[in-house]
Amino acid sequence: MKTAIVWFKTDLRLQDNETLVKALSQSDQIIPVYCFDDSHFEITSYGFKKTGSFRVQFLIESLKDLDKNLRSLGSGLLILKGKPEVEISKIVLQYKAFKVFAKREVAYEEKQTEQLVQKELFKLRCEFETFSTSTLYHAEDLPFSIKDIPDVFTNFRKKIEKESTIRNIFDRPEHVNSIDIPEADYPTLDDLDLKFEAIDSRAAMHFKGGEDEANNRLKYYFFQTKKISSYKETRNGLVGSDYSSKFSAWLALGCISPRFIYHELKKYESNYGANESTYWLIFELLWRDFFRFMFKKHQSKMFQASGINSEKEIPKAISEKLIQNWVDGNTNEDFIDANMIELKLTGFMSNRGRQNVASYFCNDLKLDWRFGASYFEQQLIDYDECSNWGNWAYLAGVGNDPRENRYFNIEKQATLYDKDKSFRKLWLNN
Template identity: 75%
Template sequence: MKTSIVWFKTDLRLHDNETLIKAISQSDEIIPVYCFDESNFVTTEFGFKKTGSFRAQFLLESLIDLDRNLRAKGSGLLIIKGRPEVEIPKIVQQYKATKVFAKKEVSYEEKQTEAKVQEELFKLKCELKIFSTSTLYHAEDLPFSIKDIPDVFTNFRKKTEKDAIIRAAFDAPKEIKSPEIEPLQLPTLKELGLNFEPIDSRAVLQFKGGETKAIARLNHYFFETKCISEYKETRNGLVGANYSSKFSAWLALGCISPRFIYDELKKYETQFEANESTYWLVFELLWRDYFRFMMKKYNSKFFQQSGIQDKGIIVNKHNTHQLQEWIDGKTGVDFVDANMKELKLTGFMSNRGRQNVASYLCNDLKLDWRFGAAHFEQQLIDYDVCSNWGNWAYLAGVGNDPRGNRYFNINKQSTDYDKNKKYRDLWLKS
């Protein structure tokens, strides 16, 4: 009897999950496992939680949904807690598994954990098989090796669009053979060291985790409202659910994959229309790919103050008071404050808002950009390690921006994007 473990991480879905499909095809039975890695719930060197309560709640909802979907196919989800390099081998021994299937990691800490798990499994004569499941374009299909990927996005995009193909998404498995798996036993937020924080009623969306909700959101944004056909015109919006796709939270935890979105987008274009807006969603998914490939290329450099450019930047002496005012939305700059209050009370902020508050922290306060990135890591419901640190480095002038320091004139931005003060009034009148 060939038994394998499927180690779920940020790939909490059945559709387009190569890891799961390959495990099923190479095994007589599988045991789906999720490990609450204790290192994801510590306080970082910057003084912020690695996972805040909005994202933790979203994760718990996603795991409930994954377990439900697995059980509908004859399986279920086993929950373990601790360090993966300790806990995964215990499950391997318990079930006499010969292989562990998992998604491939690219960022520094995650890769270290992956290597430690592999080392422990090797001692048990158990193989770790990893698959790239997070990007639109597969790394193997790119027209350059990872070390030769251009450091300017436009160069990467043009060549990739011209010379690379997007693979078809995998279908969800029809059935999964597993031994009997005990009912789902999730830790509470309190056990994770967090308190429940409800999403403020003014939020753009009451985000709920899980693949089922992700697909429902896609169907709403594409087929029910056809909002995708105006995405390019509305994507800089600030108020309401439909100015942008809002797929990011589900993408971050892998409740939905970029290729699944792409396949559905192609169906939409065939049925209704293909225009600049439908293309623009692919363009944004390509940015997401790019930061992931850049993280693979530069690894730990993305977490250093000098970034991938090894560039000295002028940073003021750390000012805890100024940082806290920024966090609490009390800087006195109304556009920055409105955005930071939205983040604090909902775990979300528009892309336009993110660029402005980051520019303010880096260019006006001249604080170390990594404190901003670490606060976002704690606070964002859609935190993705590659996109978050890649974007912050970009705004700080030490990442992939060929123009260097990108300064936002916040008064002009607020006039351009919040002309009638609708957004600022929504968040500052409380």
């Protein structure tokens, strides 16, 4: 029996999962595994947890959903905890696996982990193959090589829209041949040195992890309510669940793929018509692609103070008090405070809020942007390393922005987007 391991990471789905499809086609049986990587639960050099409580709760819900769906096909999910290079090697030895299949990474730390795993597997004469499963456009279909990708989004978008096509999705497998997989044993929050935090009842949306929930949200936002047809007008909202698609948390863990969203959107457009709003969702998915390809191109530079803009002088200031006041929503700027309290108590913040609090952190407080990005990494349910660090670098003026100074006038923004103060009243009146 040819046994292969499918190492799930941030691709927690059965629909449109090339890694899973290729593993099934090349082996007699597979072992789906997920490893809680010890390094994901440490405190970073910026003083924040790499993964906070809200994100872990969403992750465990997503894994339980994946396990349930795999079991319905005759398989299941084997849960590991430790260093992936050690734990996956143990499973390879135990079951004499000939190959490990995994999602291809692009960000610096994730690439390092991937290389450590590959090195250990090489010693065991076990192959390691990765697949690009996270983007709307496949890296191989780009009209330029990675090193030649334009650093300005508009140039990237125009060329890609003109010269590239989006691939079809991979069907969900009908059956998965596996070894007998024991009931999944998930680490507790205590095991991960985290405390349970209940999500505040004022949350814009109560996210629940998993592919089933992702599909439910898509059906609701597209076909049941047709909210997608007014997305461009409402996307800068601050209160409630429907001003934006809210797909980001499921996209971050790969519970749904951007290509699946795209093809469902095309079905929607053929039934109900295309407009600026339906296009705008594709535009946002393109931004997501852009940041992933930037990380592939610039690698560790995206995490350095000067980013890809070595000319720019970066504030070296580290004021624990200023950072803590920002985290706690105690800056005396009511619009900033309301957004930061929402993030602290729910693990979510609107796109408009994120841009404002990041601009305030970099331009008004004049602090090292990486501390802000690191807090977001800990706190956001929808944390995605490329979008998070890419957007922070962009707002700090060291990323992909041709403009010299991306400064937000907080008072003007608050008046524009929270005219009646309903958002501020919601979060500032305890």
